[in-house]
Amino acid sequence: MSNEQALEQYDVKKYRTPDGYTSDIAIFTIISTHTEAFKPPSMDLKIMLIQRSMVDSEGRPNIEAGKWALPGGFVDPNETAFQSAIRELREETGVDHIHLEHFGVYDKPGRDPRGWIISNAHYAIVPEHQLAGRQANDDASAVELFSVKDVLELDLAFDHEGIIKDAISIIQQKLLSTTVAREFLPEHFTYSELQAVLLTVTNDSAIASDASFARKIKSLPFIQEISGQKTTRTSKKPTQLYRFVDAEVNNTIYHAKK
Amino acid sequence: MSNEQALEQYDVKKYRTPDGYTSDIAIFTIISTHTEAFKPPSMDLKIMLIQRSMVDSEGRPNIEAGKWALPGGFVDPNETAFQSAIRELREETGVDHIHLEHFGVYDKPGRDPRGWIISNAHYAIVPEHQLAGRQANDDASAVELFSVKDVLELDLAFDHEGIIKDAISIIQQKLLSTTVAREFLPEHFTYSELQAVLLTVTNDSAIASDASFARKIKSLPFIQEISGQKTTRTSKKPTQLYRFVDAEVNNTIYHAKK
DNA sequence: TAAATAGTGTCTGTCAGACAGTATTAG
DNA sequence: CTAATACTGTCTGACAGACACTATTTA
Secondary structure (H helix, E strand, O other), X not given: OOHHHHHHOOOOOOOOOOOEEEEEEEEEEXXXXXXXXXXXXXXXXXXXXXXXXXXXXXXXXXXXXXXXEOOEEEOOOOOOHHHHHHHHHHHHHOOOOOEEEEEEEEOOOOOOOOOOEEEEEEEEEOOHHHHOOOOOOOOEEEEEEEEOOOHHHOOEOOOHHHHHHHHHXXXXXXXXXXXXXXXXXXXXXXXXXXHHHHOOOOOOHHXXXXXXXXXXXXXXXXXXXXXXXXEOOOOOOOEEEEEEOOOXXXXXXXXXOO | OOHHHHHHOOOOOOOOOOOEEEEEEEEEEEEEEOOOOOOOOEEEEEEEEEEEOOEOOOOOEOOOOOOEEOOEEEOOOOOOHHHHHHHHHHHHHOOOOOEEEEEEEEOOOOOOOOOOEEEEEEEEEOOHHHHOOOOOOOOEEEEEEEEOOOHXXXXXXXXXXXXXXXXXXXXXXXXXXXXHHHHHOOOOEOHHHHHHHHOOOOOOHHHHOHHHHHHHHHHOOOEXXXXXXXXXXXXXXXXXXXXXXXXXXXXXXXXXXX
């Protein structure tokens, strides 16, 4: 029996269907603070939020007006939520080709006053300089970066407080358990630059200690020394540069790392 | 400005909306093979699939009839996809209170011939004995367990081949990087029983070697020896029993485990 | 020369994993 | 006693992390 026959008799209206399908994006960046010559960076993990306009593009009062929210929007019928997130990120901030990952579905009844609306949440990692040209568009009256330390004190739209909480804990965990830290760094980086990224989410002594971390970076299987390449951007003494290489990282709790 | 005003003017039909919202469940179980007295178990990781009926409950030809598929169904408007998965698992297999976790969204246009249908995929871990009473219901003409080794050779419905692939790699990874292995085991277990579970997804020497693993289990922070409790179900020599305890497991690639 | 960052030398303790040997019990 | 599983004894090498010390450069 063919699907064609079955489809002819299929009633697409048999089940009640959602009123909307959206995509939200937690855009993370790391801002270097205290940038001076010959100093290693000190970094702060930030998340980008928009402030919802008081009126929508057609001049009518907006839902959750004035509150801070994750950027996002409705998924088109010819794309996946993931593609929609890529598109919205491009429209919203003008950045492209960056690390984007799905991390959760938010579909609790009542989460959106407009109806049964399902949202897929993603996180994106955008290097600091790429957010330079960001600006508010139709839907948003402001775009701003907030340190993850105090973003939860804002008045947040919908159920975005929960989504943001989840996003922060995901990125903190991913930074230490995967190599996403590379997305925050230039292609070639020093041990102290990687260290600064990791210190935004941990204060483990093995990472915080210069001597330990400088030694450790040489034994990490997914990081490679670039022989002969040095920089003086972080210190007066020329510093070795490293790069990430693709190497599978096995991460089991039942035995030591290799 | 209040949300009430904004909602009055909101047009829920402004965006095209999905034609359906479903939940799929990859139900895993581990079957002990070669069960004999005084022998440690040998285990095989299985996934439960249903075979789609030729006709639906109203006697009409069914979509993807005859093919094997993940159990699942449409999400009700008053529940989340996760709750729906719990409900369907109960209806489908009669099991409740088991480990269930979301692992992916499948929303590629065209994935379902019936229209724009979004599916949330979950995996569930069900102890062997709980699946005893399983049976085919309306929608399914058969229910069967397949070894993950050969399940991908079946004729699978919709995009379930991709979902099942993802599910298998997720559970393999989770078994080694989290404590979900406990869900496959009785409350009290021997080192060789845990070992058998882990050997379904790895052949690492540190786990495969009896002597190494028997020693290692004592130093795992999330496993506790039950002092004085022994069993002879796996050997003639009475064997120490262990239990899982809740302990956070930090899993970073940048430094050794504790 | 002082100050600051980037390392290296070295020691200590821990621990993984290999291998061999011992312990316990049913039949 | 044998066979099978469950351990324990012991050794080796690696390695993490601490701490002190050295190296390199600018101002």
